[in-house]
Amino acid sequence: MDYVEIVDLFAGVGGWDIAARCLDVPVVGIEWDADACATRRAAGLPTVEGDVRAFGPADFPTANVLAGGPPCQTFTTAGTGAGHRAPEALDGVLRLIRRMADRDDIAADLACWSDERTGLVLEPLRWALAAIDSARPYDVVALEQVPAVLPVWEAVGKVLKAEGYSVAYGVLHAEEFGLPQTRRSAVLIARRNGVAALPKATHRPYRKGAPRAQGDPALLPWVTMGETLDRTRPFVVVSNYGTGGDPTARGRRRCTEPSSTITGKVNRNRVMAEDGAELDRLSMSEAGRLQGFPTDYPWAGRNIPQQIGSSVPPLLAAHVLAAALGRDHPSAGIAIPSVPRPRSSDETVTAVSNVSTPVHATPDGQSHLALSVGSATFGRMADTQIKPGQITTRTEMMSAFGGGPQGGIVTSATTPNILIYSDHETGHRYGYYDGWLAEEDEKGPIFEYTGAGRIGDQTFTGRTGTGNKAILQHVDDGRALRVFIAAGKVPGSGAKYQRYVGEFALDADLPYIIRQVPDDNGNLRKAIVFRLRPAGAVGREEQDDIPPAEKTRATLVPADVTASTMVEPENNKKTKGKRSAQPGTETERREAALSDDFQAFLKSRGHQVKRFQIKIEGLTSTLVTDLYDVTDHVLYEAKGSATRKDVRMAIGQLLDYRRHVTPAEPQLAILLPSKPDLDLRELLHKEGIALVYRGSGEFVGRILPE
Structure with missing residues (x-):
């Protein structure tokens, strides 16, 4: 050619x-x-x-x-x-x-x-x-x-x-x-x-087991990892995946062998010395x-x-x-050259290297975190004795903080702590992601954590809701939230290492949201997603970031997929430490009641009412709309007052949502508790947005069903 x-x-x-x-x-x-x-x-x-x-x-x-x-x-x-x-x-x-x-x-x-x-x-x-x-x-x-x-x-x-x-x-x-x-x-x-x-x-x-010669x-003999990487100490790579269909049988390759398949979870592979000591994990280079x-x-x-x-x-x-192409090449293979590349003043090239905490190998060959805890009343002293990013185990944390060996939310009976354990592998398998949102607000970063309860709707009540209730009330109860993320199997054990992320507190303004996700049986259900704020230094690693949506997608969900429908504990104390996602102000309560009443009105006319749950391409957060009348293809935005501020906000929200929902081009409508003034009615008419408001005991609006 x-x-x-x-x-x-x-x-x-x-x-x-x-x-x-x-x-x-x-x-x-x-x-x-x-x-x-x-x-x-x-x-x-x-x-x-x-x-x-x-x-x-x-x-x-x-x-x-x-x-x-x-x-x-x-x-x-x-x-x-x-x-x-x-x-x-x-x-x-x-x-x-x-x-x-x-x-x-x-x-x-x-x-x-x-x-x-x-x-x-x-x-x-x-x-x-x-x-x-x-x-x-x-x-x-x-x-x-x-x-x-x-x-x-x-x-x-x-x-x-x-x-x-x-x-x-x-x-x-x-x-x-x-x-x-x-x-x-x-x-x-x-x-x-x-x-x-x-x-x-x-x-x-x-x-495997055969000599290179x-x-x-x-x-030529196959090429080894040791020949390729600039490491001076012999090492063993322990794969993130199991072998032979057994997730507990992690594949192991010595530096004198080729690597197993490099996957998108390569950063989770552990690197160990021949004596069992933990070494730095593979850098991205x-x-x-x-x-x-x-x-x-x-x-x-x-x-x-x-x-x-x-x-x-x-x-x-x-x-x-x-x-x-029918081209010859040397029998010794093809050399891959360095890559010449342009650099511009506004270009950022990210060099990522995973950092792992050194652990000590004991005479029994097991690896343990060098962690000293003085007494059973560990409390907030822990900040000086376990640092974000350190690797530990549940057993060691039981000794330090108290609590049990199982469960994602572990409330200590002996110290003022709640230990929250997250496992990326398990979560992704069941359709949810715990981790950092890419989008930060004026208060800083947010770590999302999906609550307890693997079958059916998650709640704050009953046996399965105990852990969720403990997180919701942690400020009033004087407890610290300490987050750990699974970091690979402990050799010779079914247990997993745990990486300490740091101490957190529930967001004061919006402590949780409700999303529709699959449960363990694949059935859609309501899940409580807690919004955690760092309460000090935290260890944030790239693999803990929630992956952004690959494309924009709007999904219809039941109308009750909203925090206002949740039953919070009756003994949620009325203090400044209270965390609640229920309507707090008079305007918020009026908006929630208005939405509930209007939903009942539509259903009484035989209409199907839903909401849209929207993921935006490239973003990690999730939007949830107000009511969507499936029968008449109308998207509503409810507000608790008819003020100019609320009407203008509703217009912006509707125009934003409309771009993403399917079927396209729904009729837009604003739902208000009373009739707005003439200027605002003219604004809505000019923008092609319908108006529905509560009149004398009934809803008024030209688009309403008979």
């Missing part, structure tokens, strides 16, 4: 780009993730920031090579294996591939899927077929993804063969191409001219090097572990591209 230019779909942080640079081939990447784009900008990679579904071959007329690796979340076996529980993750995709070959329109089918990311795996085929139909077919197609996607590549290959391509596909082992990692990748290569073939291995395969003498990126790669944005784990390893991609 005399001329080569690549368009890279789902370009990520630049795996294919660096591979193309090794081969002196120009490439432009399409990527919509803001954090990955930040890294790409820092690395100086040509990037179109947007959704691949909004583009096509005609937008990149000079590109003759199509490359990419669609998102793998609905196919991967890592973590909860969500992809294997979704039938469309494979069967539905294969069915649509056959229809795409016949040029059927599959848009309606894609819209019905529960996870829109599943359909993204079909985008490379859409692009390839569109290029063929425009009489400008790609000379080469090169795709990479997790092994579970191999049946998809096989089906895509059959379609491309029928269109005149030579196709090869299979699973490649990264260590056989010089990567210090035993990652497995499903690869497809299609060539318009010539015979397609997968790249030939340059290194011996890794076999064993195997084909014509191949080290994790990137194990993935094949240059040492000085300028990682930027948020959630860098996920950026690294989601990327195609550049070294493997370089071998795939060389084979796809």
Whole structure:
């Protein structure tokens, strides 16, 4: 091929780009993730920031090579294996591939899927077929993804063969191409001219327990983590994931071996010395090097572990591209160069390194935090003896603070403390996220914590509501809230290490909100989400940040998904320390009563009434609207007074919400306790916003149902 230019779909942080640079081939990447784009900008990679579904071959007329690796979340076996529980993750995709070959329109089918990311795996085929139909077919197609996607590549290959391509596909082992990692990748290569073939291995395969020298003498030995990283002390990496389907059997790799698969949770992997002592966890630079990126790669944005784990390893991609283009490469492999990149005055490049607290290895081989506690009345003395960021266990905290060994909310009977335990892995499995909101207000950062109760609605009453009640009343009860986050398994035990985040207090103005989330059985329920404010120094780590929404989504939820419907404890003391989300002022109480009465009015007319729960793309917080009349497609905003201030606020809220709800363009309406003055009525009329108010014992408004 005399001329080569690549368009890279789902370009990520630049795996294919660096591979193309090794081969002196120009490439432009399409990527919509803001954090990955930040890294790409820092690395100086040509990037179109947007959704691949909004583009096509005609937008990149000079590109003759199509490359990419669609998102793998609905196919991967890592973590909860969500992809294997979704039938469309494979069967539905294969069915649509056959229809795409016949040029059927599959848009309606894609819209019905529960996870829109599943359909993204079909985008490379859409692009390839569109290029063929425009009489400008790609000379080469090169795709990479997790092994579970191999049946998809096989089906895509059959379609491309029928269109005149030579196709090869299979699973490649990264260590056989010089990567210090035993990652497995499903690869497809299609060539318009010539015979397609997968790249030939340059290194011996890794076999656990087998010496490096064993195997084909014509191949190089596999590369170790120790050779790749600049660590002077021998180490063992303990994986965040279990092996053989057993979550308690954490995989272990010595520095004399390749790494196991680098995932988006690589920052949770523990690094230990051979004597069991805890060492610094992998820095992001080290994790990137194990993935094949240059040492000085300028990682930027948020959630860098996920950026690294989601990327195609550049070294493997370089071998795939060389084979796809029919180019020779040295048997010793391909060298990945440093990345020259522009720096501008307003560009921030984030260098993230995980810091772990040293722990001491006792003669029994177990690791323990160097924590000294003087007496059972530990109380607030703890601040001087356990520091944010330190690693401990529940057993040690029982000795320090009192309390029990189980439960997410543990109230001590011997000290004025409530211990709050959070586990990212467990929470995400059940559909909720504990952690820091990215958006801070004038009072500073907020840590969200989902209350106790795994089945059904969460409450402040009954046995399951005891812990929630304790948090709500902690100020009046004189108790400190101390937050811990699970930090990996304790070796030889079913227990988990706990990282101390710090002391918190409930937000005084809005201590909790109510959201609709799934319970353990998958049924939707009301969950109490506490809003915690730091009460001193805290240890904030990147993995504790709630991930931003990938796209804006408005979800209909029951009208009672609101804090005003919660029954708080009757003995909530009437003191300045009281924390309550119930209406406090006369205006707030009037607004709540108005909303309840109007909801009852609509339901008495046979109308279905809901609310919208809105997640905004790139943000972590959640918006909840006032009432939405599903029957008449009317979105209401209620206010407790008819003052200019409240009317103007309601207008702004409605205009904000309207942009995000589906179906689009609802009728907007303001619900007031009395008739506003003429000037405000004219303002609402001019803005096209309907008015409903309480008249003489009844609701008045032109849009009301009969």
